[in-house]
Amino acid sequence: MQPLEQEIAQFIIDTLNLEDVKVADIDPGAPLFVKGLGLDSIDALELGVGLQKKYGIKLSSDATETRKHFASVQALAALVTNHRAGAST
Amino acid sequence: MSSRWLEPFKATNAKRIALYLEDRQSFLEALTAAWSLGKQVVLPGDVLPHTLDALAPHVDAYAGDFPNSLQPGSSTGAKLTYDSFDRELEGVVVFTSGSTGAPTLITKKLRQLFDEVVTLESTFGQDLGVDATHVSTVSHQHIYGLLFAVLWPYVSGRPLAARRLEYPEEIEQALRSGPSVLISSPAHLKRLPEGRRWSTQVQAVFSSGGPLSPDGAARAIEVLGHSPKEIFGSSETGGVAWREANDLPWLPMRGVNVRGARGEGEGAILEVESPHLAQPGFFRTADRVEIAPDNSFRLLGRADRIAKIEEKRVSLELIEKTCVESGLLKSARVVTLDGARVTLGLVGVPAKQLDRKELIDQLRAALEKAVERVAIPRKWRFVDQLPVDAQGKVTAPLLALLFEDETAKKPLRPEVEWLERTPTHASLSMTISPELKVLEGHFPDQPIVPGVAQLDWAISFGRDQFTMPRNLLKVEVLKFQKLMQPGHAVALTLDWNVEKTTLTFKFTPRSSEGTYSSGRVVFAA
Numbered sequence: 001m002q003p004l005e006q007e008i009a010q011f012i013i014d015t016l017n018l019e020d021v022k023v024a025d026i027d028p029g030a031p032l033f034v035k036g037l038g039l040d041s042i043d044a045l046e047l048g049v050g051l052q053k054k055y056g057i058k059l060s061s062d063a064t065e066t067r068k069h070f071a072s073v074q075a076l077a078a079l080v081t082n083h084r085a086g087a088s089t
Numbered sequence: 090m091s092s093r094w095l096e097p098f099k100a101t102n103a104k105r106i107a108l109y110l111e112d113r114q115s116f117l118e119a120l121t122a123a124w125s126l127g128k129q130v131v132l133p134g135d136v137l138p139h140t141l142d143a144l145a146p147h148v149d150a151y152a153g154d155f156p157n158s159l160q161p162g163s164s165t166g167a168k169l170t171y172d173s174f175d176r177e178l179e180g181v182v183v184f185t186s187g188s189t190g191a192p193t194l195i196t197k198k199l200r201q202l203f204d205e206v207v208t209l210e211s212t213f214g215q216d217l218g219v220d221a222t223h224v225s226t227v228s229h230q231h232i233y234g235l236l237f238a239v240l241w242p243y244v245s246g247r248p249l250a251a252r253r254l255e256y257p258e259e260i261e262q263a264l265r266s267g268p269s270v271l272i273s274s275p276a277h278l279k280r281l282p283e284g285r286r287w288s289t290q291v292q293a294v295f296s297s298g299g300p301l302s303p304d305g306a307a308r309a310i311e312v313l314g315h316s317p318k319e320i321f322g323s324s325e326t327g328g329v330a331w332r333e334a335n336d337l338p339w340l341p342m343r344g345v346n347v348r349g350a351r352g353e354g355e356g357a358i359l360e361v362e363s364p365h366l367a368q369p370g371f372f373r374t375a376d377r378v379e380i381a382p383d384n385s386f387r388l389l390g391r392a393d394r395i396a397k398i399e400e401k402r403v404s405l406e407l408i409e410k411t412c413v414e415s416g417l418l419k420s421a422r423v424v425t426l427d428g429a430r431v432t433l434g435l436v437g438v439p440a441k442q443l444d445r446k447e448l449i450d451q452l453r454a455a456l457e458k459a460v461e462r463v464a465i466p467r468k469w470r471f472v473d474q475l476p477v478d479a480q481g482k483v484t485a486p487l488l489a490l491l492f493e494d495e496t497a498k499k500p501l502r503p504e505v506e507w508l509e510r511t512p513t514h515a516s517l518s519m520t521i522s523p524e525l526k527v528l529e530g531h532f533p534d535q536p537i538v539p540g541v542a543q544l545d546w547a548i549s550f551g552r553d554q555f556t557m558p559r560n561l562l563k564v565e566v567l568k569f570q571k572l573m574q575p576g577h578a579v580a581l582t583l584d585w586n587v588e589k590t591t592l593t594f595k596f597t598p599r600s601s602e603g604t605y606s607s608g609r610v611v612f613a614a
Binding site for chain 2: 003006014017023038042044049058060
């Protein structure tokens, strides 16, 4: 797992207060919702709030596009990386 | 409005049609087409296998987003207005969770629905322009969304949104694009992104499904600029009462009478008389209340085993039954746990020898067929037998005790930000929060992070990052040089030597010189 992916996995565990889940248990490529971790739509809202708080990421109104970033730890890590690249230029 | 559903509904003999449709315009056309033909529409709240099994005996046909179901035809027919239907037609059956686990069917005559919508318009309509689109974050398959997001705009002639909106960014977009009214719930309002007032054309905000917390109300005002009007009601009663600020008591809606009946536990059991009920007379709810002389009231909780999880009505018995029938547990009890999000905790007696993770995975898989995802327990406690009180009863407070450490505990470790993470090196940044458990009891006047806690944090964060053996052999060159106290901004560096199975750590202040502590921890390879 990449360092940023590990960080994102930890962010998910902390934000959602998940019991019985460790960073090492989360496959960065596996789906977070429904299958995989089995998160629900309320978790998606919580993660959206958390992303804004921790990384300053505001999701755009093109919902189908932005919510693709929630598919997996890898996708979220890519979102954070892109945001940082955009923010520094 | 003409309807694309007249054609398929005319072609079927079915009298009772199950309807599940995400497309809201099509949903309304299907409703009105069915009613104009004297047919009944049965609305399941979801399309889970358990729900569909329970639905089957009550319907003759399926329409909409079911597999192999009736689909819309071409647009035909004259305008179907709400006053053209038979008011006594039992036009809607709402499927909802009953407390025993079997779904409850609630039949509504059209007059109940339309009269209620007329009350809504006379109570709240003056705040809304004729062109305000009814935007909602709630499903119209349930009574609240059906009334507020579909039938109210239909009867009043206002536009309705194309579908339910789930995420803040889509809600903002919808409220910005024109005059609008937001039909929402605490789950969404309290999770609006903080810190910025949206620029919207929203004229009113409604919340229902469960009480809105003061924080949730404040967030809605901050972001939307409106204090939500909260509606209290149920599938059985329709709207019962409302309030405009969430520290006020509930005021009965026009035409609604309330009274308290004696029941077990605190307060009285709410009974409701309303023109929107199917029968005249008082209907007994499962809500415990305290009623003031002016008939306003405060809610004290539920008197049955239905829990509201993020406004979803969840039968605790259904969850318990499903776990036991799966053969994985001999017995099971579910309790609600308060927190940032209300979650369920399950206490179970395992029937099989499985490791914890495997058991939880299998239980989750079994539950996914029966209940919506938000209702799946988040915390699990497996015991040899359920705890009983002196009378031999399993009580909710006793069960809750098993989760107490989790819900009430102060954090043992600080929240950290990982700055670097590799298989052999990590650096972290943290602020020492005054909440931390380890600060207690050392020196009452001068809380400090004890050295042993710093050592524990180093090992514990080390385990988060490196693959370290279980057993510790010895600690070398351990030094404590400076007091670590609440409010301090602290950096931690960790290095893992794979060959020597040694963890080296160093806590330093982030913005000044010096070292709090450092040392080497050697593990048994």
